[in-house]
Amino acid sequence: MEKLADCKEIIHNCSKCGLCQSVCPIYKITGNDCSVSRGQFIMLKGLIKGDLKMSKTINRYLDLCLKCGACSKFCPSGIDVVDVITLAKAEYFKQHFFEKIISLFQKFCLSGLYTIKKIIPKKKSETFEKKVIYFAGCGECVGVNVGVNAGVNGVNGVNGIVKIMNSLGVEVITPDFHCCGIPFFSRGDIDNFKEHMNYFYNVLNKYGDYEIVTTCASCEMVLKSYSKWGGKEIKVKNIFEYIRENNLTFELKEPLKVTFHKPCHINNYDDIKWILDNTKNLEYIEMADFDKCCGLNGVTKLSEYKILSKLYKEKHDSIIKTNAKIVLTSCVGCKIALSLFSFAKYKVMNLTEFFVSKTK
């Protein structure tokens, strides 16, 4: 699929059953059918037929979608809602010059991250028979740790992975990848998304055909999706799969109570739960709706603050009720969103960063 018109058949498969309404976090707040896939598909059908024209109003509804994919998991017609909505966003993107300015700004900010990444010293991995390539993404080792969570240094990201993987007898290659491209994809800027995808393959080609390991759920999801956008199939695994496969267990230096926010983009929660259950000195308290979207996709949408603040408040209240002072997650984006609305009541940490800094 390259453009919205290519989604005609997919949209046609929507049976209007409304099951998506029962799981969509935004529909639950707005009660407006235009903010959930069923209603959006009716609008998009009108766009494809030419009965409707792309407008700010339609784009507003497309933007309200958090791209969490919760509806797709329940959709009896198996529709990948996020791809369809992204291609609709691409129509808006093409027609609006200001969107291109935002992309330029995003590229400028990301280039700053790449510069910082280059100057952070990486721990040299020990040499073992088995090798993997680590995709750190743009935020795991630099942006989030430096920008949002002062006090946790950016070295933890990459060096923590090296330490964990070496303990499993695996050598880690750490190329200078750039961002996976998700910020552009979410805004319908397909050209810049593909530019990032192509950069990834150019870097990858300089190394062997090794498995790629990630620690961020969103990076993992995007890398796995490249083949849908013209990239070749690649083997991508999350570090938590390695840890469980190898029965690696941890022991905390002191007893700690933690809770966990499940990112929408992970599909290996079982591995993470196994790790949490098998960590000595760790008390895991499950928060209510631990798998509900953090709302990151709405963080910059100040005009929708009334709707989105309800979402953030629900998540914040669920965390507070656990009495845990540490919230773990496994996605850089979720860490940003949860940290922004933590109001210093708890600390949000990525799992790898937590295990590297808190274990014996």
Ligand code: SF4
């Ligand atoms: S769950 Fe799927 S088929 Fe049902 S209304 Fe929503 S998008 Fe359409």
Ligand code: SF4
């Ligand atoms: S992707 Fe998430 S926010 Fe978007 S329509 Fe589906 S459930 Fe709602």
